[in-house]
Amino acid sequence: MKLRKVAVVGAGITKFVRRAQETAKELSYHATKMALDSCNMPLEEIDSVVHGTAPDAFDGVHMKGEYLSEASGGWRKPFMRSYVGGGTGVFAPINGWYLVASGMYDTCVVVCEEKMSSCQPHPQGAFLTIFDHTTERPLGPNLLWIFALEMNRYMQVHKIPREQIALVSVKNKRNALDHPSAQLGAELTVEDVMNSEIMAWPVTRLMVSPTSDGAAAVVLASEEVAKKITDNPVWISGVGWNLDTAYWTNRDLYYPEYVEKAARMAYKMAGIKNPREEINVVEPYDPFAYKELHHLEGLLLADKGQAPRITAEGITARDGKMPSCPSGGLLGVGNPIAAAGMMKICELFWQLRGEAGKRQVKNSPRTGLAQAWGDLMQVGTVVIMQRGD
Amino acid sequence: MLETGIRLHGTALEEEDFKTHRVFYTTDIPKLQYAWDCGVAMGHYLKGLKQGKLLGTYCKKCKRTVIPPRVFCELCFRNMDKWVELKDTGIVNTFSICYVTWDMKKLIYPEIPAVIEIDGASKGKGILHLLAEVDPKQVKLGMKVKAVWKPKSEREGSILDIKYFKPI
Amino acid sequence: MNQNVAIIGIGYTVPKPKTPEVSYKEMTYLAAQMAYKEAKISPKEVESFVTAAEDLHEGTSIFDEYTPDQLGAVQKPMHTVSGDGIQGIIAAALQIMTGAFDLIVVEGHSKASNIVTPTYVLNYALDPVINRPLNINPHYIAGLEMRAYMQDSKTSEEDVANVVAHNLTRAALNKLAPYGAKISPKKVLSSEPLFEPIRKLHMPQTSDAAYVVVLASERIAKKKVKPVWISGMSFCSDSPTLETRDWTTSISTQIAAEKAYQQAGIKNPAAEIDVFEIDDSFGYKQLQHLEALKVYEKGKAKNIFENGDKQKLSTRVNPSGGTLGVGWMHEATGLHKVLEVVSQLKGKKGKAQIKKAKVGLAQAWRGLPTTTCAVVILKNQK
Ligand SMILES: [Zn+2]
Numbered sequence: 036m037k038l039r040k041v042a043v044v045g046a047g048i049t050k051f052v053r054r055a056q057e058t059a060k061e062l063s064y065h066a067t068k069m070a071l072d073s074c075n076m077p078l079e080e081i082d083s084v085v086h087g088t089a090p091d092a093f094d095g096v097h098m099k100g101e102y103l104s105e106a107s108g109g110w111r112k113p114f115m116r117s118y119v120g121g122g123t124g125v126f127a128p129i130n131g132w133y134l135v136a137s138g139m140y141d142t143c144v145v146v147c148e149e150k151m152s153s154c155q156p157h158p159q160g161a162f163l164t165i166f167d168h169t170t171e172r173p174l175g176p177n178l179l180w181i182f183a184l185e186m187n188r189y190m191q192v193h194k195i196p197r198e199q200i201a202l203v204s205v206k207n208k209r210n211a212l213d214h215p216s217a218q219l220g221a222e223l224t225v226e227d228v229m230n231s232e233i234m235a236w237p238v239t240r241l242m243v244s245p246t247s248d249g250a251a252a253v254v255l256a257s258e259e260v261a262k263k264i265t266d267n268p269v270w271i272s273g274v275g276w277n278l279d280t281a282y283w284t285n286r287d288l289y290y291p292e293y294v295e296k297a298a299r300m301a302y303k304m305a306g307i308k309n310p311r312e313e314i315n316v317v318e319p320y321d322p323f324a325y326k327e328l329h330h331l332e333g334l335l336l337a338d339k340g341q342a343p344r345i346t347a348e349g350i351t352a353r354d355g356k357m358p359s360c361p362s363g364g365l366l367g368v369g370n371p372i373a374a375a376g377m378m379k380i381c382e383l384f385w386q387l388r389g390e391a392g393k394r395q396v397k398n399s400p401r402t403g404l405a406q407a408w409g410d411l412m413q414v415g416t417v418v419i420m421q422r423g424d
Numbered sequence: 425m426l427e428t429g430i431r432l433h434g435t436a437l438e439e440e441d442f443k444t445h446r447v448f449y450t451t452d453i454p455k456l457q458y459a460w461d462c463g464v465a466m467g468h469y470l471k472g473l474k475q476g477k478l479l480g481t482y483c484k485k486c487k488r489t490v491i492p493p494r495v496f497c498e499l500c501f502r503n504m505d506k507w508v509e510l511k512d513t514g515i516v517n518t519f520s521i522c523y524v525t526w527d528m529k530k531l532i533y534p535e536i537p538a539v540i541e542i543d544g545a546s547k548g549k550g551i552l553h554l555l556a557e558v559d560p561k562q563v564k565l566g567m568k569v570k571a572v573w574k575p576k577s578e579r580e581g582s583i584l585d586i587k588y589f590k591p592i
Numbered sequence: 593m594n595q596n597v598a599i600i601g602i603g604y605t606v607p608k609p610k611t612p613e614v615s616y617k618e619m620t621y622l623a624a625q626m627a628y629k630e631a632k633i634s635p636k637e638v639e640s641f642v643t644a645a646e647d648l649h650e651g652t653s654i655f656d657e658y659t660p661d662q663l664g665a666v667q668k669p670m671h672t673v674s675g676d677g678i679q680g681i682i683a684a685a686l687q688i689m690t691g692a693f694d695l696i697v698v699e700g701h702s703k704a705s706n707i708v709t710p711t712y713v714l715n716y717a718l719d720p721v722i723n724r725p726l727n728i729n730p731h732y733i734a735g736l737e738m739r740a741y742m743q744d745s746k747t748s749e750e751d752v753a754n755v756v757a758h759n760l761t762r763a764a765l766n767k768l769a770p771y772g773a774k775i776s777p778k779k780v781l782s783s784e785p786l787f788e789p790i791r792k793l794h795m796p797q798t799s800d801a802a803y804v805v806v807l808a809s810e811r812i813a814k815k816k817v818k819p820v821w822i823s824g825m826s827f828c829s830d831s832p833t834l835e836t837r838d839w840t841t842s843i844s845t846q847i848a849a850e851k852a853y854q855q856a857g858i859k860n861p862a863a864e865i866d867v868f869e870i871d872d873s874f875g876y877k878q879l880q881h882l883e884a885l886k887v888y889e890k891g892k893a894k895n896i897f898e899n900g901d902k903q904k905l906s907t908r909v910n911p912s913g914g915t916l917g918v919g920w921m922h923e924a925t926g927l928h929k930v931l932e933v934v935s936q937l938k939g940k941k942g943k944a945q946i947k948k949a950k951v952g953l954a955q956a957w958r959g960l961p962t963t964t965c966a967v968v969i970l971k972n973q974k
Contacts, residue, residue: 037691038690038691038692039690039691046426048426048432049432049433049434050432050433050435050436051434052434052435052436052437053436054436054437055434055435055436055437056436056437056441056447057433057434057435058721061433062434065432065434066433069432069433073425089654090647090654091646091647091648091653091716092647092653095452095454095716095720096716096717096719096720097646097647097648097713097714097716097717098646098648098674098717098958098962099674100674100675101717101829101832101958101961101962101964102717102719102832103832104829104832105831105832105833109829110829110830110831111828111830111843111844111847112828112829113826113827113828113829113848114827114964115675115679115683115827116673116675117671117672117673117674117683118654118656118671118672118674119656119671119672120654120656120657121654126671130671130683133683133686133690133692134686136690136691136692137685137687137689137690138690139686139689153720155451156527156528157527157528159527159528160526160527160528161653162526162653163526163527164651164652164653165652165653165654165657167492167658168458168460168651169460169466169469169470169583170466170469170492170551170552170583171552171583173582173584174537174552174553174554174583174584175525175526175535176526176537176552177522177524177525177526177527177528179520179522179524180520180522180552183520183521183522183537184518184519184520184537184538184539185518187518187519187520187565188517188518188565191518191565213428214426214428215426215427215429215431215432216432216434232523233521233523234522234523234524235520235521235522235523235524236520236521236522236523236534236560237520238520248434249434275669276669276670277668277669277670278641278656278660278665278667278668278669278670278671279660279666279667280498280660280661280666280667281657281658281659281660281661282492282494282661284492284517284539284549284550284551284552285490285491285548285549285550286548287517287548288518288539292667293667296667297669300669304692381426382426385425385426388425390425390426390427391426391427392425392426392427392428392429393427393428394426409654410654410656410657411657413657414656450720450721450724450725452716452720452724452725454716455709455712456651456709456712456713456716457707457708457709457712458651458706458707458708459706459708460615460616460651460703460706461611461612461613461614461615461616461703461705461706462615463613463614463615463616463617464614464618465615465617466615494617494661495618495621496617496618496621496661496662498660498661498662498664498666499664499666501624501625501628501634501635501636501664
């Protein structure tokens, strides 16, 4: 069955900072406004609004979606907040996609926001409450645990040296120097990353993305409306999402099967048979350095255990054959959870339109893929976007 | 269009901005309290822990024993067939050596969280717990470990009835 | 609507004030088994799952982590909507309408009894800078709204007490309503004042229950026994800000209903819709919502109990006893209303059955301090 076509026609973003003066509402507003203005779209012509934001515990506001609805353009409109933890930033545009693809709405503004700094003394504290209240929370777990456990398993199964993982930090933080939102752009060496403080072995400080405040947004439109707004729409040609069991200690963490399933769903919808040839630019989720590698494998863009090799060979560099995280990723631009995933969608929009300035990849990309991940190492969300011609 | 160097909204604050009262903030310490019903599966599991036992459940259709236990099999979507008492030993599936607490305070003695595959459960079925009585540098994947229980009188039906796992 | 969507199965557990015998997972598992049995499906066939939940009602951040297993949804497309279950149903129906899915499951549950400090949780939904520091019990917001509504619509406290007494009395006939009781309007008026004009008996009490709804495209649904078709649906949010909202009218319900009526081709809701299950929190909400739903003109909903209720709306509105009778269940509140409407359309409601019910409407409000509402119109024939 032929699906109704949905395009991204505008995008907006704020700076990502450790602690913003702007409130959650103000950040949401700025991203929304910039996205609407970028395509000269008055709010009156927006039929529906989707908001993506991760746990309420960060902002310290219960039913945070309700609280942010007006600031995202949702006043007296159908307003929906959806979430899949860290996967939310790439899921929210999927939610927007199905609102428009259903035929019930012609336009949708999708806004993602996170203000993590409200959570004191440290935003990491909010993550204690993501663990099972009976079997895990009494142990006092923190988020670093699960990343470290997963990274260790991945490294040991494939015998990957940590130096190869550190390369991802070097690449992404360098790319971020060219992103105007970036919080942690830097010129670093592998030694810098290796020698930075060990947070939770095998994870060092420079392998971890920061906590951030920020927002990002896109405007979606049906084919008919999109063609009136712009000569250069970017189509959402495939979407996929997948959630694995909550019993994460019963799974082998070395490989994200749920990411593969989400990717296969999106490839099928987009008619992509050979992703390694057909995906020209990729924004995999990189909250930790190894995650980019783990995800490139889950997305079938590298063989299992081989993502470190293609990184070392420069294939994923900004001027490589398949640039990965040309934005600078979460490691460089910052990680306001849901907004970080949406930043990747925005980056593909700009890259595919040739509007990324110094960040512009060199292979004149036609098709791009953004992916996010979250929950208890459990959810994959994938969007494939395609240039109009 | 998002060129390098373009000025975006979003104003970064520094400690100084708060100290000098250039910006204001309000504080609120939430009083959010819950008492979660354990129900059948977790209720049994905790009762087992109090008695010094690790309990799993078995699905004969999928031929697997899982821990933590559930009353339903999430794969074939039917009731589990029976309770199984497992050993309190297992092997390290993966581990970390963690130098910060959950609210990012530095630890002098690192914690060693690990996923431990429990003996008697199907391959790869483990639980999250801590390792101790071991040099962090000596921890390896596949290492054999055993639960160190609290004294019987101190157990209260909690995952903390196991103090930690140690190598054997 | 460009693609027909139907409900082909609903499973539930009976709402109760407390449910210590089951965990939320076990409760949802029971509801799921019942729903899949009715729909004659296996969860393996389901293409996508939706949960309606809020983190702080569960006491777990990123609660969507814990949603798949009890539905048999492991490694399936699944996401959470932080909205009422009716918004969850709409999210699922929209996915089917894209043409990419044929079979979707929606789940919502309440373990309200597990929240030890519910008022503090509610307070946490208020603006942290300008409202929360006032440090008053946030239910006052219902008092503000009831006062504004009564003034604007010339509705008296007696009128509101009639709604409460009527619904609690009706609930006594409903096996699914734990708070049914033969109570007189007088008793409501003399109950303890809490947030005047809100009194103790205006306050919905909470229940625990789980609901699982199976939705299917026409292709699948036409092969099933007695599918119930969605003929209109919409949702809307008005201002979340206390300082700038319209306190007199449920504008979000009004906007959502207009769109749903348009889709369903309904011009005269009071005549064309046989049964309404709508939000009646604090009593006055039922009147306010009936007006927003255009069942009554503004200020006229209080006439529902007057002699000459020719259209018998007093029996056709909330025959279940409403939220006052069944209990407030956070995100699951609207799903219970859908269950009641579906049961009516299938003629399964026994003493509370509305004769020849063919068209029903379920409406939910997300509760204090929100203005968000959702509406779904159901028919037992396409
Ligand atoms: Zn099984």
